[in-house]
Amino acid sequence: MEAKPATGTQSRTERSDFRATADPALNEAADRTSEVKLLTYAELYDLWERQQWQTQELDFSRDREDWHQRISPEERFQRMYGLSSFFIGEQKVAEELGPIMRAAPTEDQKIFLCTQIADEARHVRFFERFYREVGVLESDRLSEMLAETSAHLNEKFGALFDGMLKERTDRLSAEPEDAEALVEAVTLYHMVIEGMLALTGQHFIMDFNEREGTLPGFVEGFSNVARDEHRHVAFGSVFLREKAREDDRYKQAIQRTLEQALPLADGVLQPPWAENAGEDFELFGYSLEETRQFAGTCLMRRLKVIGLG
Ligand SMILES: [Fe+2]
Numbered sequence: 001m002e003a004k005p006a007t008g009t010q011s012r013t014e015r016s017d018f019r020a021t022a023d024p025a026l027n028e029a030a031d032r033t034s035e036v037k038l039l040t041y042a043e044l045y046d047l048w049e050r051q052q053w054q055t056q057e058l059d060f061s062r063d064r065e066d067w068h069q070r071i072s073p074e075e076r077f078q079r080m081y082g083l084s085s086f087f088i089g090e091q092k093v094a095e096e097l098g099p100i101m102r103a104a105p106t107e108d109q110k111i112f113l114c115t116q117i118a119d120e121a122r123h124v125r126f127f128e129r130f131y132r133e134v135g136v137l138e139s140d141r142l143s144e145m146l147a148e149t150s151a152h153l154n155e156k157f158g159a160l161f162d163g164m165l166k167e168r169t170d171r172l173s174a175e176p177e178d179a180e181a182l183v184e185a186v187t188l189y190h191m192v193i194e195g196m197l198a199l200t201g202q203h204f205i206m207d208f209n210e211r212e213g214t215l216p217g218f219v220e221g222f223s224n225v226a227r228d229e230h231r232h233v234a235f236g237s238v239f240l241r242e243k244a245r246e247d248d249r250y251k252q253a254i255q256r257t258l259e260q261a262l263p264l265a266d267g268v269l270q271p272p273w274a275e276n277a278g279e280d281f282e283l284f285g286y287s288l289e290e291t292r293q294f295a296g297t298c299l300m301r302r303l304k305v306i307g308l309g
């Protein structure tokens with residue numbers, strides 16, 4: 001299949017409810033200037049109240065038919081890498097956010113991070129419902145589903161979540177006043193994991209399903225997940241911008257964390273089944289290079305706004 005321009009991706013990044021988050025990645029002005037307006041923590045909270053949704057309202061009946069009747073076993077297997085990374089990723093970020101919330105220095109920041117913990121819990125339930133109602137796996141209980149689906153992940157995924165992220169949240173649990181560790185954790189969590197990996201995966205997976213006309217219930221719910229992620233990344237951007245302006249050592253902490261995390265994040269973009277293909281494989285109809293480009297542009301805009309570009 002020849003790679004096509006990400007037209008769906010573009011129309012989605014222009015959605016007004018996504019842009020309402022003021023995530024710098026969705027603002028072309030961030031290519032030129034760092035002086036773009038970001039929402040305050042209180043404004044992000046108000047936006048959260050206006051952007052609620054329910055996993056219970058989604059209808060997965062067409063998705064079930066598509067999964068078993070329209071999608072071939074080989075394609076189902078290839079799709080399991082993306083689905084599993086998200087399902088497990090959501091569960092891990094939901095559980096690692098507590099120490100970050102507790103370490104946040106202001107009440108407004110803590111209150112926003114509490115809403116984010118609720119969002120991440122909803123994202124786990126979204127995947128759980130999709131898996132169960134579509135019949136993706138044999139397992140029916142959440143813990144068993146997570147164990148079964150983890151077989152599809154690659155090694156870099158573990159190094160990023162169970163290594164780098166957990167090290168920092170463990171540090172914050174022990175020393176909540178370690179502001180440098182907090183800056184490192186937010187860089188890793190909001191900029192790399194949510195900003196680069198999750199949002200890139202989401203835009204390409206939704207685009208692919210829309211072009212193929214598959215999994216409409218999943219696409220509807222996943223769009224809501226993506227909107228939540230833009231809001232979370234908007235929090236990370238305003239927080240890191242404040243810190244970078246406050247002290248040069250925080251700027252260095254952001255840079256140091258990115259240098260360590262980016263090679264791992266790049267590895268997470270490559271599914272284990274494509275390992276022998278080198279760089280020459282397509283994921284959801286796009287080359288690895290196109291996926292990297294999308295992730296890279298988003299990161300550059302956010303870094304510019306933070307004051308590092
Ligand atoms: Fe999430």
Ligand SMILES: [Fe+2]
Nearest residue numbers: 194228229232
């Ligand atoms: Fe998130």
